Amino acid sequence: MEYVSLVDTSLDLNSNPLRFIEEAPKKEVQSNFIQLERKVPVKEEIQSTSALVEELNRVNAENKRLTEMLTVLCENYNVLRSQLMEYMSKNAPPEEEEQPPAVSRKRKVESTAVASTTTTTTTTTTTNNIGINNGGNNGGNSESSSTDEDSCKKPREEHVKATISRVYVRTEASDTSLIVKDGYQWRKYGQKVTRDNPCPRAYFKCSFAPICPVKKKVQRSMEDQSLLVATYEGEHNHPDPPRTEATAASNRGSTLNPVPCSASLSSSAPTITLDLTKKPKPPSPASDAKNSGRTVTNTPEFQQFLVQQMASSLTKDPGFKAALAAAISGRMVQQHEIEKW
DNA sequence: CGGCTTTGACCTGCGC
């Protein structure tokens, strides 16, 4: 599940020239920007002040509108997610089919699925989308894509695709362990240094249930060393571990304690991360990647919290402010040049 | 002693 289909990725940062023409007193605003350095008479100063106030009001209104859009976005996301979960639960194959019959086949399927997930992740980091990709249900058209002819092959692929998710977890930069605390118990069975990333990738299997097929890969982000990228493959075929047990068992290096997570937006990549560096604070949202999509995120409290976190992170981020200012000023200059022509 | 992590070896897919 992802936001790509829901989000307008055009990064329309209040810089649409047409909207400026229609809504804003553009001549005044532009002249204000240009003539800021000059000494202006009192009359003009009053005019420019009023123009600034007007501009401020307009930006505030735009900000409010964007917040409302974000809220609607979250609601749509939750609706789609619930639909996906419903679809997955309906189409989940028997447990025997869950196990890969042969390694060769599995690896091939995985590679395509991971590739699609990676693609969406890259898109995410570059197009201002939310960065939790729960499953590669790209485009949301998997329900209609399977036909009777290829039903023997496609459902399996789609199932595998749908059970791959990627979660970004922010940890302390000094924390060298590749532990993602998501509420489940994991057993590490391998570690490998991959070519494209000097940081080792750790391989985990779910050890909460003996036959649980879920695997997890954890690797540090190359761009941001404090960011862990956890890739989950498969679905847990056992009930969620109880919270108390999870907390109690977290002492021994196992990844069991609940996540003191908070939605945060990093400046380099506007993605939702689980910020393990922060203390949990009410209202405590999702405690793990799986639960976050199924229960807690469906509550209006969490949606509101998410919106607030996003808005606050955006407004606090100087990089985002600078980019916003550059985009707006660039557009204004561009519009100015167009008008000149 | 059981369960976990570590780590080198091995297996497999893929590109050339």
Next chain:
DNA sequence: GCGCAGGTCAAAGCCG
């Protein structure tokens, strides 16, 4: 067919 890279196995060691 060969080499590379990713993924997995399994023995050894550690820890409570």
